[in-house]
Amino acid sequence: MKDDSCIFCKIANGEIPSNTIYEDGEFRVILDLGPASKGHALILPKSHYKDICEADQAVAEKLFPLAAKLGGAMKQSLGASGFNVVQNNGTSAGQTVFHLHVHVIPRYDGGPQMVAWNPQEANNDELKATAKVIRDTLG
């Protein structure tokens, strides 16, 4: 399940060289070419899925444990004091490469906060209604 036009398929399967920090039968973990911080890594499944909604469950359920393992190694090896796990789905969410990937971004004391948003006002009726439409869709 590879997509010949997908650059992350080529990287994940070793056709294009990368700075690999971990590899097993299902995943390759590489350093991001445009890092948010030193050690910023991308977990790439070797199979092509556009995003998390398309991923096989067996693949998806391994992503968080792998991210935790990598984050722990970054704290130990790089002196990071924390890390962000970020995963973008869709252009509006900032996804630019349409091959599922998870960012693991080490954070350092005094460094910039990577994942941030401006909290909006939300009243309780609105929160209730929003919760209901999502809950009803989930079934």
Ligand code: 5GP
């Ligand atoms: P997205 O915005 O889709 O969540 O993240 C795509 C990430 O892939 C970006 O952080 C970008 O810097 C990184 N990236 C794009 N092309 C390449 C590449 O060819 N090699 C590596 N190592 N990273 C890439």
Ligand code: ZN
């Ligand atoms: Zn791909």
